[in-house]
Amino acid sequence: MYDIYSNARNDLWRFSLGKDGRRKLFTIGLNPSTATKEKSDLTVAKVEGAAQRNGFDGFVMLNLYPVRSTHYNALPVNVDAEAFSENLNHIEALIATEPNPVVWAAWGESVLARDYFLTAAKELIDRLRKYGTSWQHFGSLTNSGHPRHPSRLQYTWTFSELDTSRYAQVLDT
Template sequence: MYNLYVSNDQDTARFILGKEGKRKLFVIGLNPSTANKEKSDTTVAKVEKVAKLNSFDGFVMANLYPHRSTDPSNLPISVDKGLIKRNIEEIRKQASLDSFPVFWAAWGGNIVTREYLTAAFHQIDALVRELNGTWVNYGELLKGGHPRHPSRLSYSWSFQNFDPNLY
């Protein structure tokens, strides 16, 4: 189903999931849920459709934190710095293959549940700047100024420029 897939040996952390293309959309969610190389989930299915509807022929789903959890409140209290480091490396490997990559901020309001999620965003933002990438969000920002999560979107919405300095 997906020809881009990078996880740890136990598949308890997923770094990259997606499909190759000449023009890929890089999506940064909060953390991975259940999707894997062989099966999608609601979030990834919506990401793929939004990418196609907006003239992207591929996509890369990555996250602020790669630890799998169906409920963000169950993420570890303490950060695993090794996971963060590898996460940044894997995003870099994929995004450096594209000229002027577009990054969709897609983590939702739960970024506030763990301090390390905001810190991870800052590291990814530094990478986006280094690669001459741009940030977008889909639909209006949430009341707290956070970008919307893809599982709760309307296909009638559109991309807007996202200001990373909000964080």
């Protein structure tokens, strides 16, 4: 089903999942849930649909943290440093290969649930700057200024530029 797939630890960590194309949408959610190389889940299905409806012929689902969980509150409070580091390196390596990368920030308010989510978001914004990354959000930002998660999306929404300088201030509050 998906020709882009990278994982580790007997698939307990998932780094990337998607379909190749000439123009890929890189989407960064919070953490992977149940989608695998062979089957989708609600979030991945919505990401794929949004990508197709907006002129992308491929997509890659990434996450701030690679450890699988059907709910972010079930994740450990303390970060697994190896998982964290390997994930950010994997994301950067993928973005580095793409000319004019478009990244959809799609982690939602739940980014506040773990300090390592916030740290990952800040670090990725900083790391990916050198690749000319176009950061986007879908629909309006939440009341507190965070990009919405795909599980809440409406297909009538559109992509808008995410002002990463302004958003970095939101992450620091």
